[in-house]
Amino acid sequence: MPLSSSLSIPLQSSRLPLPFLPSNPLRNGFSGLKTQIPNNKKRPSSFTCRHSDYFAPQRLASRSSEDSSSSPQPSGAQSSRVFVGHSIYKGKAALTVEPRAPEFTPLDSGAFKVSKEGFVLLQFAPAVGSRQYDWNRKQVFSLSVTEIGTLISLGVKDSCEFFHDPFKGRSEEGKVRKVLKIEPLPDGTGHFFNLSVQNRLLNVDESIYIPITKAEFAILNSAFNFILPYLIGWHAFANAIKPADSTRLNNTRSGPDFEWGR
Template identity: 30%
Template sequence: MSYPQAYPEPAPAARSNRVYTNFAVYKGGAAMNFKVIKPSWEYRADGALAMKDAGVALLEFAPAQQGSGTAPGERRYDWENKTNIALSPAELGDLIDIIGGGGAGKNIYHDPNKGRAGEGTEGKSLSMNPGTRGVKEVYLNLMHKVRGQPDKKVSVSLSAGEMVVLRRLSEYVIPYLLGFDEIFQYDGGADAGPSDGLGADWARPISNDAAPVAMPTSAPF
């Protein structure tokens, strides 16, 4: 399948197998990006391939710039001042449950420095709550606290259509975040490797059925 090119095709030596994609939600007060970070892999002493870290879904939030206008085409967002949170597959399950009408809201808390120096000095809290006005919607509220700095708080509401898209994306990517696709793709050959590029000459052609890929390659929990 061919794709329209926004830029001239690079020379073979300069090409990359990275693919960038995201699902964006734009609202009057803030915008949100939904991205995917693939799992990482390593070879064990017996030569078997094992997952090192599961993949995550990255939610990025950016506040609207002051004075950027209220009409959709006039809005501008401060992505340089964005904040984010990385959701594990199980936490994505919580999001799917809320979107599907699974009762009361849920809250997810992350300490980016947990188990390291600085533990307890920073925290990210994502609350997910269904609408209360009889309208089918979900509110995502992210609070980012760093000791000695002003708190960052940003909120995005999801419409019925946005909820459907986010739920379908989440359900689709969870098996890939857990690496189950590699059970059927990896044959254990000398040059074989998983979809993050491990292995000598291994490569999988990109198709419409390929797992979604996005960068960055590390999770800012």
């Protein structure tokens, strides 16, 4: 009598890893090779963006004030707060990049509206020794959503320049001047970040520069592309979508603005 046997093989579901933002590695960095300031050379193309300050100077004064501020959270947003950042350490300076969330305003209907877009905070700290940086002398620069888009679109040989006046339109206008220049390195191995700050209120005139390699620039661009929808608040909208609400709203829409619903 023939014997029959069956083999049962369990199926395992595969799950893709969720996007992950690294924690702030301010104390776990390393010192890279020192790079000399490149000679001024003619650049193939450049972008010049002049913006008044997008954010109140008190929000840029200290991280403690940023951490203590709070804003209403829309439906579907996480209640817990998480602080992340990415740091690049070189012989002359260190650069830390940190995202800042958008602000929401509650409406009478119970919904929420974005009142101020988020931004990315750049912090430059000069080196005072081997693997030592003076964060008390740090200079900060806030990249708006549009400026992030300019940075992401840079080619290997492209450059751009951003100008900020934190007191634009106020009595102290012109007393604080910040200029961030991003230029290609002469050998084509990356870009050169240079932040110049002139603060007549505090008698400060400082320039901090740091070379960014292709790999480091690619990491920054990847992080910027990931965080951009969150900076404009679209993640909150996506989290708030419910099938029942979506069906009800689509049935009530009419007019030329909703031609795709015909």
